[in-house]
Amino acid sequence: MSQPIITLYDIPSTVPQPWAPSIWRIRFILNYKRLHYRTVWIDFSDVEATLRSINAPPTSYKSDGRPVYSLPVIIDPIRTSPVVLSNANIIADYLELTYPARPVFPDGSRALQSLFVHYIQETFARPLLPILVPLTHQALPERSQAHFRGAGAGPSSVQMTGQQREQAWRAVKEQFDFLASILDKNTGSDGNGVVAMGHDVSYADFALCSVLIWIERVSPHDGWARVRQWNNQRWVRLWEKCRDYMDAL
Structure with a gap:
């Protein structure tokens, strides 16, 4: 079976893309593990609406309890019900567990x-x-x-x-x-x-x-x-x- 194509959400700009450091952390892992993925570019102003529409979990919550939505976010269609994740460290842990070949966390590190x-x-x-x-x-x-x-x-x-x-x-x-x-x-x-x-x-x-x-x-x-x-x-x-x-x- 062919490898599923992961979706990575990123922010466009007028400089050479991509640029956002937190999203680059995930892009590096995807490239290092030789995983197939596509990038979906969304403006800052559309981030919350887009992430809500794909049922992405909030990255954090404000003091009044309101959710905060931010990138990076990935969708992995590996299962019948696609996995949607936010937060760079959570995504990194997921990719390491799901695709253990070419690890980015050597044993004990x-x-x-x-x-x-x-x-x-x-x-x-x-x-x-x-x-x-x-x-x-x-x-x-x-x-x-x-x-x-x-x-x-x-x-x-x-x-x-x-x-x-x-x-x-x-x-x-x-x-x-x-x-x-x-x-x-x-x-x-x-x-x-x-x-x-x-x-x-x-x-x-x-x-x-x-x-x-x-x-x-x-x-x-x-x-x-x-x-x-x-x-x-x-x-x-x-x-x-x-x-x-x-x-x-």
């Missing part, structure tokens, strides 16, 4: 990788937000820009001077320097110091490289030009390690 990915999302990437969120807003279609502003995430939330921008990039570099010092512990006979698990790429690397892609897609001449030079070009080497899994089958 799931807990530590989960901590690593949480750090990438909640701490490492946070200084990038005031820089990249306004640039991302500018790259969205007009309908999505209006929705982005309504959510308080548009350019009106941050207006930086040149000095403030440099200060923001210094805060970003502090995070990159710290992570480089941790990954350097893998350097030596037992590892190359580029990937989190020492030798082979894993979910942790995909989470980190997804942030690099976001920088490169929305700020190629400023952000990526800076980052690629940092830490002895470590991040370019990680990019190259993940390059084979940036293109779908």
Whole structure:
């Protein structure tokens, strides 16, 4: 029997697509596991209505109990009743369990990788937000820009001077320097110091490289030009390690 085609929902923009880091984490896994999938592009303003229409579970809930719908979302028609999932980490766990070939969680690494990915999302990437969120807003279609502003995430939330921008990039570099010092512990006979698990790429690397892609897609001449030079070009080497899994089958 032919392999079912998974549907991955993503956000369109005017920059080279795709760009969203949380969705890239899933795209990497699909590509790495050599799974067949198609991408459905939906504007920010249509996300909630679209996800409700396919019975996707909410990603979270607001303090008043209202559900929040966000991407990534996948539909896997593997069973008679298709599996519809949201939340990048939940989707990653599902894909690993359902399609165990070419694992992204080597034996015994799931807990530590989960901590690593949480750090990438909640701490490492946070200084990038005031820089990249306004640039991302500018790259969205007009309908999505209006929705982005309504959510308080548009350019009106941050207006930086040149000095403030440099200060923001210094805060970003502090995070990159710290992570480089941790990954350097893998350097030596037992590892190359580029990937989190020492030798082979894993979910942790995909989470980190997804942030690099976001920088490169929305700020190629400023952000990526800076980052690629940092830490002895470590991040370019990680990019190259993940390059084979940036293109779908």
